[in-house]
Amino acid sequence: MLGGKPIILDKIKTYFRKENSKDFYTFFENTFCPRKFSDITEGTQYHYRLLGKILKEIRPNLHLYDIDLNFIQKFDCYLKEKRETGIGGVWNKYKNLKTVIIFAKKLKFIDSNPYDDLKYVNPKNKTHFLTQQQVERIKNLELNDSLGLTRDKFLLACYTGLRFSDVNRITRKNWGSRMLSVEMQKTKEIVNIPLSKNSLKITLKYQRFKKKDEPIFRNVSNQNVNKMLKEIAEMAEVDPKLSFHWSRHTFGSLLGQHNVNAFLIMKLMGHKNVNQSLIYVNSNKAMMKDIIKSIVNKG
Template sequence: MEKVIYNLVFNRKKQLNAEGKALIQVEAYLNRQKRYFSTKVYVKPCQWDNKRRSIKNHPNMDALNLYLQNYVMELERDELEKRQANNGFSLKDLREETSSISTSSSFLVFMREEILHSNLKESTLKNHLSTLHVLSLYKKDVLFKDINFNFLCDFEYFLLKQEYHRNTIAKHMKHLKRYINLAINKELFELHKYPFRKYKIKYQESKRTHLTPEELGRLENLKLDGQRTLRRCLDMFLFSCYTGLRFSDIVSITKENFLIIDDKVWLVYSSVKTDVSVRLPLFLLFEGKSLPIYERYKNAPRTLFGVPLSSNSNVNKQLRRISQLASIDKKVSFHTARHTNATLLLYNGANITTVQKLLGHKSVRTTEIYSNIMDMTIVRDLEKIETRLKFG
């Protein structure tokens, strides 16, 4: 039994649109026959890698490549289901949902169109496409008429059975809610049927891993001679411990973000995630420990730490190795650095509103999640009170 061969093809008709872009399609080949499926993704010729059959040099290339992979996977899943249900199979059996279901009736088609035509940033776009993918795994055709309270409960149960973490489920539900709200605004879904009126998104308080001063010291003193990749990864992590930068900001900053003001080095940047402007006096934070790291990398041609470690998952793998070398028995990820920064600042007496500004939080409520993270802070504050009471 021959299997369908799927390939991504770009600009099959050799014609660009008014924006200088062309369509990416999926080519399905079986028994010398071909059929093409539109992914609805348009890119410029310079943004297509024909050898790897993937998007390149695009601000959202990771998210869009993930979407294209998932699109092919959905076709493969449809093929498998059709083969299991019928004795014979041909390319005609593969159904392109957009050919038979319109945006006005299909929530999945509507959601896909909105995501692909949005101005979401890379990490956000990737998360929304992930929600679209798991929703299509749960139910291939989600119509507007299907969406009600029971649908949300059943989808939640499906995700629980797939062993998704409670907060990951909450994230998917939050995205789903966004597009249902958007559908209501566009008069594609009736307000009185709004399912989130009854359904409440459930969150689970998660343990935020941070490093103690002693553990941070172990990383600072770790010798990684001759191990350039690990050294760069550790420097990125330590720089984040001293500055509180998210991974998305660490891989985006360049030497232009470092300003000399009154002979002192400041880091000035806008957060990729929130677009909040942040100004950090590096010479004052953690005794200026970020400055030697900056000096080591300031002549990099593009971003401060370069391109090779731009993958968060890749960096997290390296951090696990580094943690073992430093005998740190914790599940350390890159975001641990940001938690460490906030926790140690608060422990050392920084005002919570100051920490809010340094982290680039829009609301102090976001920063307050760190205020109860270290028992030592509570002990220290109570000891201060006890000392004042004793000695007046």
């Protein structure tokens, strides 16, 4: 008896099921992720899992209705101040959280979406890349095993345009006669890239004693690789903001500087739209403008 009324077990269970359904992490892990992950790549899955981890750092107990404008502002401050996340990273986490909220509203878990009242602009990403001389400086560094592995992965990506996830998945099965054939994890596009002398030297160095279907590189997290690239950047006297993704832009930029046309760049890099490739055709002009601008500002 409770308050003079009989307790009905089924009603209690129903009540707690409803309460539990309002818990953000229960919804996120048991409803959103299983349904969403069937349509997205492992790399994107990783970013959603990271979102869940960050939200737990901010508030371990979080209900769907707790996510309002005030919470989003705290989320923004935490990303920028505590985690020192860049503008692009903040944008991506906003985008992912918004996707989760839209999904919850669509399934009637919540009635409104706080992002409907929030205006935020996608930052224009500046394309960072290295010059041929900077790549050579990195190549010629004397490094220990860990930094050497990071440097070699980065250089192979500079020579092939492969993303971090694709470099980590390379096996002996991926190359034939001086040609690397890879299905890109992000786009599922197959790219066939001629292996230069430098890229061939790196792949041969790491494929020894590896089984045909075994990745040739030891797996190291993207975060740790980028930390080590900062050390490498300092030693090579290049921009200290260096990250692994610069390698892909470097590949495209070097192709453009050697007068490779945009359609061939598109094919080599697995772009779906030639407009993505045109930035590399014009990268040399952009570089010259930046140099002139810096000279004028110093004068």
